[in-house]
Amino acid sequence: MAQPDDMLDDEDYPAYTMGRAAEIVGASQDFLRRLDEAKLITPYRSAGGHRRYSRYQLRLAARAREMVDHGTALEAACRIIILEDQLEEALRHNQNQGQQQAA
Template sequence: MAQPDDVLDDDNYPAYTMGRAAEIVGASQDFLRRLDEAKLIIPFRSAGGHRRYSRYQLRLAARAREMVDHGTALEAACRIIILEDQLEEALQQNRNHQRRQSGAA
């Protein structure tokens, strides 16, 4: 079982209920459901089937809300965020690969 300190430091731990997540993000619960439908955020489910969100997911939701507030369509905002995250991951992998290559030379 996870220790309390591990859970507190884990950005992926599903600590927030839908109501609390919506409050933190400054959006409606329906907005969070729509992010799920758009496949940006797939919430964890409690044993009772209730949606639970992590801090990482809340950051994604906040990015989407900000973009939508500035006039971007929800589906477009979700796609942009997904692509930005994929790009950042690819860039990080490239940096790691370059470090390994320079260390092997």
């Protein structure tokens, strides 16, 4: 079972309610719902069905809000962020493969 300290350090732990997430991101709750519809972030659901967000998801949402604030369409911003995230993961994977081959 995860210890509380482990959960605090876990980027994927769904620690934030929708209201708190919107406050942190500086956006409306509707904006967060639209990010879910656009498939950028899929919030976790509590036992009662309430949306819960992780720090990682909040970073993505903040990036989307920033791009939308600068005139990028929401759907385009979400697609760009998804592609950036995929590229970062691929680069991290390639770096790990290179380190394993060097060892």
